[in-house]
Amino acid sequence: MRVFFSEQHRLHFPQGELSGGELITPYERPSRVEYILRRLTERGFSDVEEPLPIDPVALHALCDAGYLRFLETAWDAWIAAGHRGEVIASSYPARRMQTNRPPRDIEGLAGYYALASETAITQGTWEAALSSAACAQSAANHVADGAGSAFALCRPPGHHATADMFGGYCFLNNAALAAERLREGGAARIAILDIDFHHGNGTQDIFYGRGDVFFGSIHGAPEDAFPYYSGFADEIGQGAGEGATLNIPLPPRTGYPVWSEALETLLGGIHRFSADALIVSLGVDAFEEDPISFFKLKSDDFKDAGRRIGKCKLPTVFCLEGGYAIEAIGINTVNVLEGFLETSQMART
Template sequence: MKAFSDPAQELHSPRFFLMRGRLHPNYEVPARAASLAAGLARAGIAPQRPAPAPRAALEAVHSAAFLDFLRDAPAQWAALPDAGAEMVANIHPAPEMLAQGGFAGSHPVAQLGQFTADTACPIGPGTWQAALGAAACALAAAGEAAAGRSAYALCRPPGHHAYAARAGGHCYLNNAAIAAEALRRAGAARVAVLDIDSHHGNGTQGIFWERGDVMTISVHADPDRYYPWYVGRGGETGAGAGGGCNLNLPLPFGTGDAGWLDSIAIGLAEIREYGADALVLSLGFDASKDEPLAALNVTEDGFARAGAAIAAAKLPTAIIQEGGYNVDLLGTLLARFLDGWGD
């Protein structure tokens, strides 16, 4: 199996995030990528550097205005008096504002509120280049899948919480959605996205909500108690042409290997029924029992068994790295998953 990594990921090094009214050191740090690279080495895989991500591939998923914001806003922010080192919104437009004709205007503070969903996606001077590198890895993995093979993309920052025009939850560009759209444009009639991160893939769901050519399935912890809080429940099934093409499989807190693997099996059965030509796997390791913000209780063996089960679907697969924040264990979990995958 080929793997892809881009050194630009080192340029994004967020300092903090806000949780329950307290500032915490940000868990989405460059050391995550180093740990994952060590896991690839354990699996005997030397990652390649991908070709740069073309703007057109990004605009196939994200709005041009959002992409321009991510690229240009840090310099505008730095020019403000008393600006912090990172862009973090102090206001988001309320539905009432928008219903009354509200709009963001050109000021970076207003733009920041419009283009971010929460305080867990600080934007620094290196965020854009890092996000571009992650998207490039996703596109390279999708290229392998389009050729009938499977590949792993070491994407950092992750992407599955990013909407078409809004960052959130450590995510800026939706790498899984970019890969899925690339597969469609390469000729796959139907693509499935299977998200096994412990957080619901809300951005991916949102991007494909009205699409019948991409099925989105997410196995995650109960959003009544866990990010992203507002979506991720079983009644969300898509709309319009995408009606019936979204499946959420929320799990009670503390669910271990058996329940998690059973839900993955349900998702794989739906993918077979859907008749997908290719698969995008949003691979998060934050379902681990050893996560700093653990909600599920999956073991190393559970990840190995998940790798074997998903590989058994025999679909060309772009494996897109999402979450997982125990930097001491990430490499081990990736190596175990790839051992289970078997090639």
């Protein structure tokens, strides 16, 4: 399995995250990638490649032009306004306020395009987000060209980013960009399987009205877990996309027996959708020791999950999402990939 990775992810390293009323070192940090790279090397994943530059046409086709302009210029505008710290949103367009008039002031603009205040923008965020998206797009190119699978080692992650909002550590939706690339490569129907503990609200939002992309997610119940306001079971898509969204929210302390049943339900939905290719939003924060989740999966469970996904027998792109038990993130991530390869290779022989 080819791995796509860029050193430019290091350019994004906020020094503060607002959590529990105080600024802490962010859970989403560069060392996450180092643990994954180390484990990939230990387990013989030697085919690691730099991504090609992001295709700007694809990016602009997916994202709002004003939002992209904001991400590109936010840091310079923030510094020009006299601010010394990082770009952190502090004001939002709430219920019954105007939501269709972007402010001129950078503080107002940051809140206009944010969906949560834990995610800061730094001097290198834009370049890092572009490199992360490029990893996803290059992995999709590789699979569109005939490879059975690829792993996009994306950082920052992407599944919370909508076409016009950032948050949840996400700026550009990597899985959505990969899906669009596979569509361009000839796949008529794409399935996106999100196994991150947190609901992929951004991915759902982008494809909610489309019938050519299936989105399925297992996640912490939104009454109890970020992003709180999406991921309910009655969200099933609308218009042409009605029935192409399947959410399975689960309660605190969910273990692998219940979680794996939910996974099988999603895999059944993918089969019925007759998908031509699969994108996996690969978050491993369902792990029992993750500091910001409440599921109870063990490391061996991720290998079994990978085996189950491999039985789909579909061309597959994995995009890294969450996972914040940093010392275990490499083991858990690579376990999914190895489990997948076990069954997908057996299916081809």
